[in-house]
Amino acid sequence: MATDATNTGVTGTTRVKRGMADMLKGGVIMDVVNVEQAKIAEDSGAIAVMALERVPADIRAQGGVARMSDPDMIDEIIQAVSIPVMAKARIGHFVEAQVIQSLGVDYIDESEVLTPADYINHIDKWAFTVPFVCGATNLGEALRRINEGAAMIRSKGEAGTGDVSNATGHIRTIKGEIRRLSSMTKDELYVAAKELQAPYDLVCEVAETGKLPVVLFTAGGIATPADAAMMMQLGADGVFVGSGIFKSGDPVKRANAIVQATLHFDNPDEIAKASRGLGEAMVGINVADIPVPHRLAERGW
Amino acid sequence: MSPVIGVLAIQGDVREHAHCLEQLDVEVRLVKTAEQLKGIAGLVIPGGESTTMSILAVKNDLFGPLRELRTQVPMYGSCAGLIMLADSISDGRPDQETIGGLSITAKRNAFGRQVDSFEIDLHISAIGKPDYHAVFIRAPLVEAASSAVEVLAAIPADSSLTGADQIVAVRQDNLLATSFHPELTSDLRIHKYFVDMVRSV
Numbered sequence: 388m389a390t391d392a393t394n395t396g397v398t399g400t401t402r403v404k405r406g407m408a409d410m411l412k413g414g415v416i417m418d419v420v421n422v423e424q425a426k427i428a429e430d431s432g433a434i435a436v437m438a439l440e441r442v443p444a445d446i447r448a449q450g451g452v453a454r455m456s457d458p459d460m461i462d463e464i465i466q467a468v469s470i471p472v473m474a475k476a477r478i479g480h481f482v483e484a485q486v487i488q489s490l491g492v493d494y495i496d497e498s499e500v501l502t503p504a505d506y507i508n509h510i511d512k513w514a515f516t517v518p519f520v521c522g523a524t525n526l527g528e529a530l531r532r533i534n535e536g537a538a539m540i541r542s543k544g545e546a547g548t549g550d551v552s553n554a555t556g557h558i559r560t561i562k563g564e565i566r567r568l569s570s571m572t573k574d575e576l577y578v579a580a581k582e583l584q585a586p587y588d589l590v591c592e593v594a595e596t597g598k599l600p601v602v603l604f605t606a607g608g609i610a611t612p613a614d615a616a617m618m619m620q621l622g623a624d625g626v627f628v629g630s631g632i633f634k635s636g637d638p639v640k641r642a643n644a645i646v647q648a649t650l651h652f653d654n655p656d657e658i659a660k661a662s663r664g665l666g667e668a669m670v671g672i673n674v675a676d677i678p679v680p681h682r683l684a685e686r687g688w
Numbered sequence: 689m690s691p692v693i694g695v696l697a698i699q700g701d702v703r704e705h706a707h708c709l710e711q712l713d714v715e716v717r718l719v720k721t722a723e724q725l726k727g728i729a730g731l732v733i734p735g736g737e738s739t740t741m742s743i744l745a746v747k748n749d750l751f752g753p754l755r756e757l758r759t760q761v762p763m764y765g766s767c768a769g770l771i772m773l774a775d776s777i778s779d780g781r782p783d784q785e786t787i788g789g790l791s792i793t794a795k796r797n798a799f800g801r802q803v804d805s806f807e808i809d810l811h812i813s814a815i816g817k818p819d820y821h822a823v824f825i826r827a828p829l830v831e832a833a834s835s836a837v838e839v840l841a842a843i844p845a846d847s848s849l850t851g852a853d854q855i856v857a858v859r860q861d862n863l864l865a866t867s868f869h870p871e872l873t874s875d876l877r878i879h880k881y882f883v884d885m886v887r888s889v
Contacts, residue, residue, distance in 0.1 A: 396808040396847065406701075406869060407805060409700075409701040412703070432744045
C-alpha cells in the first residue's frame with residue numbers, strides 16, 4: 388500500500404489524477420462553446436464537456452491564432468452543469484494552464500487544436516494539481532506525454548474534419564505498437580525505447596502490462612454513432628466528439644445517438660437504432676485535401 | 689458454486705471492479721441491460737459520473753429492474769454508486785433519479801472539484817487493521833443518515849475540512865456504499881466484505 392498519505396489527505400497525486408480519467412471510461416466528452424450546448428451535452432448523457440470558444444471546424448475555417456477560452460465563458464459552463472468540465476491550453480503554454488487550474492476546471496487538454504505556444508517543449512504537467520489529457524498519434528508520443536505528467540491520452544485524429552480515418556490510424560498504431568512491445572524479449576526493449584523516443588522505464592511497463600498506464604480515449608473526426616462505436620471496438624476507453632455534434636443538423640438527436648452507440652458499442656442493433664433519423668451530419672473535409680502544414684495532428688513533438 | 693456478481697457497465701471504472709472481484713473467487717458479469725441482471729447474486733455499481741449513469745439508466749429503462757433487484761440481492765456502490773443507492777441527493781440535478789434503498793442524503797462533489805480529490809488512511813473497524821488507504825475523486829459524502837444506517841467509516845473531525853466527522857462508508861441491510869474507490873488500490877478488503885455479504889444471503 389502507498390504510504391504517502393497523512394491523516395489530512397493528499398491532493399494532486401498520480402492516483403487521483405489517473406483515477407479521475409478512469410471514472411470517465413465508457414463515456415463521450417463533447418466540445419461545447421456555450422451554456423446551451425453544455426446543457427444539451429449533459430442531458431444527452433455526456434460524461435464531461437470541453438469548454439472552448441470555437442469548435443475545431445470553425446478554428447480551421449476562420450484561421451488565426453487559437454488560444455485558451457475566456458475565463459468568464461469557462462466559469463459560466465462550470466456553473467451550468469454538474470458533470471466535469473475540461474478546457475484547452477495551448478501546447479507548451481504553462482501559464483494558460485495555471486489560469487485554467489485556478490478556475491477550478493477538472494481536466495486540462497494540452498491541445499494541438501489550439502495554436503502551439505512552444506514548438507520544442509510541452510507543459511511540465513507534474514507541476515500541477517489538476518490532471519492533463521494530451522493527444523498522441525503513436526505510442527512514442529503517448530509515452531513522452533505520460534513522462535511529462537499526462538494522466539490521460541487521447542489519439543489525435545484530425546480535428547474539425549468529420550473524417551475519422553486519422554483517428555482510426557492513430558488508435559490502431561498505438562494499440563499495434565503496444566502489442567509489438569509485449570512480444571519482445573527484455574534485451575530488445577532498449578532499442579524499442581530508442582526507436583519510440585520514449586523513456587525506457589515506461590516502455591518496460593507497457594511491455595509487461597500490455598497496456599498504457601493511463602486511460603486512452605480517441606478523438607478527431609468522429610461524427611456518427613458508428614464512428615464512435617468503431618473507436619470503442621478498436622479498444623478506446625471512450626471518445627471525444629468535437630465539431631461532429633454541434634456542426635450537425637440536429638445536435639440534440641446526434642448527441643444522444645452518439646452516447647447510446649458508445650454505450651452499446653458491441654451491439655449492432657443498438658447502433659443501427661441510434662443511427663436512424665439524425666439529419667445532416669457535419670459537412671466534413673477529407674483529411675487528404677488538407678495541405679500538410681494545416682494538419683493539426685502534426686502538432687506535438 | 690461461485691456466485692455470479694454483476695458490475696453495472698453503463699460507464700465508469702467497471703474494469704477495475706471486475707478485476708478486484710475476479711480475485712475473490714466469484715464469477716463476474718458486466719451488466720448493461722435488464723436481461724443481463726437476471727440470475728446475479730449481487731451487483732456492484734462502479735465509480736463514474738452519477739449524472740451520466742442516472743440519465744443513461746433512464747434512457748435504457750434500467751431503473752425499474754434495478755429497484756426490483758435491490759430488494760432481492762446485495763448491492764455495493766462506490767462513489768457514483770453511493771449516489772445511485774441514496775434515497776435522496778442534496779445538490780444533484782433536480783431530475784436525477786436513483787435506485788435508492790439507503791436512507792441517506794448524499795451530497796455530490798462534497799469535497800470540491802478535481803483539484804481537491806485526495807487520498808487518506810481511514811480506520812474501518814468492520815474490516816479490521818491496518819487502516820484502509822482510501823482514494824476520493826470528486827467524491828460524494830453522506831450528509832445525513834437515518835438510524836437504520838450503520839456508519840462503517842468517517843473522516844474524523846480533526847482531519848476534515850468542515851471540522852465535523854464526515855461519513856464516507858455505510859451499510860443498511862443488503863446495501864453497502866463508500867464515497868471512495870477501493871477498486872483503485874490493491875487492498876481487496878472492501879470487496880471481500882461485499883462478497884461475504886453476497887455469500888451469506
